[in-house]
Amino acid sequence: MVKLVVGGALIFFSSITFAVETSLKGILDVHAYHVNNTSDAYSYLKGDYGKFRFDTGTGFALAQLGIRYELEWQNNFSATIVGNAFADRGNNEIGITEAFVRYKGLPSQNGWRFQSKLGVFYPSISLENVATAWSTPYTLTSSSLNNWIGEELRHTGVNFSIEKLGKASKSSHSFSADLSLFQNNDTAGTMLTWHGWTMGSRQALLHEKLVVQDFPARDNLLAEQAAKSDPFIEIDHRWGAHIATSWRIENKLKLNLGYYDNMAEEGLVEHGQYTWATDFIHAGLKYKLTKQWELISQYMKGDTAMKSLTGIDVVKAEYDNMFLMMRYQRLAHHVAMRFEHFNVDDQDETIGDNNNENGNGVTLSYRYQLSKKQFILSEFNWLRSERPSRSYELQPVDLVERQYQLAYRLYF
Amino acid sequence: MTNQFEETMYIDEISINNKRVSFITKCVALLGTFLSTSSYCVNASELTLNVVTPSGSPATDIVSFIRPTKGINGLPLNDVPLYIGQQDKKFAPYITVMQKGQSINFVNHDDITHHIYSVSGENRFEFKIKAGGEITTQPLQSAEEVAMGCNIHDWMSGYVLVVDTPYFGKTNEDGQITFDLPETGEYELSLWHPQLDVTNNRIKQLLNVTQANVNISISLPQNLLPIPEQVGQEDFDFLDEY
Numbered sequence: 334m335v336k337l338v339v340g341g342a343l344i345f346f347s348s349i350t351f352a353v354e355t356s357l358k359g360i361l362d363v364h365a366y367h368v369n370n371t372s373d374a375y376s377y378l379k380g381d382y383g384k385f386r387f388d389t390g391t392g393f394a395l396a397q398l399g400i401r402y403e404l405e406w407q408n409n410f411s412a413t414i415v416g417n418a419f420a421d422r423g424n425n426e427i428g429i430t431e432a433f434v435r436y437k438g439l440p441s442q443n444g445w446r447f448q449s450k451l452g453v454f455y456p457s458i459s460l461e462n463v464a465t466a467w468s469t470p471y472t473l474t475s476s477s478l479n480n481w482i483g484e485e486l487r488h489t490g491v492n493f494s495i496e497k498l499g500k501a502s503k504s505s506h507s508f509s510a511d512l513s514l515f516q517n518n519d520t521a522g523t524m525l526t527w528h529g530w531t532m533g534s535r536q537a538l539l540h541e542k543l544v545v546q547d548f549p550a551r552d553n554l555l556a557e558q559a560a561k562s563d564p565f566i567e568i569d570h571r572w573g574a575h576i577a578t579s580w581r582i583e584n585k586l587k588l589n590l591g592y593y594d595n596m597a598e599e600g601l602v603e604h605g606q607y608t609w610a611t612d613f614i615h616a617g618l619k620y621k622l623t624k625q626w627e628l629i630s631q632y633m634k635g636d637t638a639m640k641s642l643t644g645i646d647v648v649k650a651e652y653d654n655m656f657l658m659m660r661y662q663r664l665a666h667h668v669a670m671r672f673e674h675f676n677v678d679d680q681d682e683t684i685g686d687n688n689n690e691n692g693n694g695v696t697l698s699y700r701y702q703l704s705k706k707q708f709i710l711s712e713f714n715w716l717r718s719e720r721p722s723r724s725y726e727l728q729p730v731d732l733v734e735r736q737y738q739l740a741y742r743l744y745f
Numbered sequence: 746m747t748n749q750f751e752e753t754m755y756i757d758e759i760s761i762n763n764k765r766v767s768f769i770t771k772c773v774a775l776l777g778t779f780l781s782t783s784s785y786c787v788n789a790s791e792l793t794l795n796v797v798t799p800s801g802s803p804a805t806d807i808v809s810f811i812r813p814t815k816g817i818n819g820l821p822l823n824d825v826p827l828y829i830g831q832q833d834k835k836f837a838p839y840i841t842v843m844q845k846g847q848s849i850n851f852v853n854h855d856d857i858t859h860h861i862y863s864v865s866g867e868n869r870f871e872f873k874i875k876a877g878g879e880i881t882t883q884p885l886q887s888a889e890e891v892a893m894g895c896n897i898h899d900w901m902s903g904y905v906l907v908v909d910t911p912y913f914g915k916t917n918e919d920g921q922i923t924f925d926l927p928e929t930g931e932y933e934l935s936l937w938h939p940q941l942d943v944t945n946n947r948i949k950q951l952l953n954v955t956q957a958n959v960n961i962s963i964s965l966p967q968n969l970l971p972i973p974e975q976v977g978q979e980d981f982d983f984l985d986e987y
Contacts, residue, residue: 440894501865503939507899
């Protein structure tokens with residue numbers, strides 16, 4: 334699908350003789366880190382129950398090398414490809430995270446503007462990951478809510494967006510409504526259920542497969558499940574839908590509300606990949622309290638479920654997540670404080686697959702701007718989570734994790 | 746602002762008996778003949794306008810223009826392009842005024858591309874302007890408000906008022922503007938500001954200018970609405986819009 338979309342776009346544009354402009358933007362983010370937790374658990378990325386991307390211990394990592402390459406035509410069409418590389422002690426990956434063609438029309442006299450995207454792109458949910466290559470400029474780690482979006486959600490399809498810009502009628506209020514129809518997201522919810530919420534700065538690449546935790550049900554009822562989950566696969570050939578709306582008041586307030594449903598048909602499995610019916614509502618608020626203080630908050634609540642080929646409800650879970658961030662900026666200094674709370678509520682009867690979870694996290698982050706595009710950041714994350722499935726690995730159910738990071742970041 | 750017209754307005758040559766004589770010479774020549782009917786004498790007049798807010802403080806950057814009620818035939822045209830910069834992701838200046846037939850010369854002083862547009866009325870244009878770039882529009886032919894924006898940075902907005910008279914400008918920090926009118930007579934004075942919350946954002950007043958020096962003070966019917974802050978919600982303009 335990705336190749337088809339990008340290939341089709343290139344053929345389309347090669348036949349157009351408009352002047353084309355190219356632009357290259359990127360982010361380089363290198364971290365020194367120290368992680369400790371009360372059970373020496375490895376990172377969720379290695380199939381364990383640690384909630385950070387880095388394993389216990391001290392190390393250096395290429396946290397992100399992100400590149401965004403864009404071709405822009407004079408007729409309001411553009412083509413964008415975003416690549417990312419991550420390197421940390423044996424967890425090294427390089428690949429594509431997004432590739433799409435976009436049309437962005439001019440506003441009408443009354444302030445109506447139409448936009449459309451075709452390809453693979455992030456759903457409009459995160460209020461943190463607003464910078465180059467889906468990085469967050471506020472902290473070194475995304476909240477657990479948005480870290481899940483980076484891991485398991487990507488729209489492969491088409492997006493239509495209609496906006497009403499208030500300034501055309503000298504109003505402070507602007508509105509937008511956004512509809513995406515997508516495929517390749519039939520397994521969304523797998524990792525959220527089986528390793529729970531996680532906090533970090535690692536995005537899944539389009540080619541990447543994610544290590545599934547080892548739990549007893551995988552030896553019997555879930556024996557069919559592959560060792561790695563493919564987050565961007567189409568199994569049931571049904572379209573999912575995502576609606577996102579927003580309300581803005583100038584540069585003071587942004588309020589988002591949306592609903593995601595991958596519309597998966599339960600009970601299908603292909604190469605060890607099951608269909609997961611996943612839906613959720615999401616809300617987000619970005620509010621500038623004063624020139625220096627801003628509040629960012631997001632909330633999400635939803636369900637996920639998968640059935641065996643024989644129609645048994647193998648996994649059924651409800652989940653919710655909320656974070657609240659206050660950030661303060663003055664001259665070159667920026668401080669962010671984030672509090673988050675998350676839950677997964679297991680509602681099935683499957684033995685050896687307890688997916689209950691609840692946890693709280695605190696993040697303190699300080700950023701210093703060295704020059705226009707260079708930053709030094711330091712950050713402390715504290716995360717406490719209760720997860721009964723840890724007992725399958727003979728780890729304590731109740732885990733406290735701490736992460737210290739020092740980073741150099743360059744946007745180019 | 747009136748400097749660019751000063752010369753034209755005072756010289757304002759006309760033709761009498763195949764000889765071109767200056768406007769002042771003509772005035773002196775006519776003075777003897779029509780001494781008793783001074784209304785026929787075309788005297789230059791300096792008109793000073795003071796605009797104040799309802800609370801009495803100076804109202805700055807109020808676009809003011811004066812149009813002779815008998816029409817503008819024969820009055821000078823200004824064909825020097827009007828400069829509008831893009832600086833710190835803002836239109837600089839936020840408000841400008843120009844005469845019908847002038848072009849706008851946009852100069853991008855930022856290190857990023859802007860996508861400037863005007864999508865209302867007859868004076869429409871749209872182009873991308875690269876960092877350090879410069880683009881001049883076609884002459885604008887319709888006397889009306891031009892609301893400009895940037896399709897990349899939605900918070901950017903700027904206004905130009907195109908007027909059908911050579912006598913225009915903006916009030917200074919003291920809320921003052923001076924017009925050098927070539928002759929006494931009847932004029933229509935208009936004040937305009939995009940944040941003046943009245944019909945068409947303007948107020949009008951008829952003036953009968955009979956003296957060489959005229960001072961007029963006008964109080965706005967209400968305070969201006971706040972000008973929207975020309976800043977995005979994010980800290981850095983180089984961030985992508987997700």
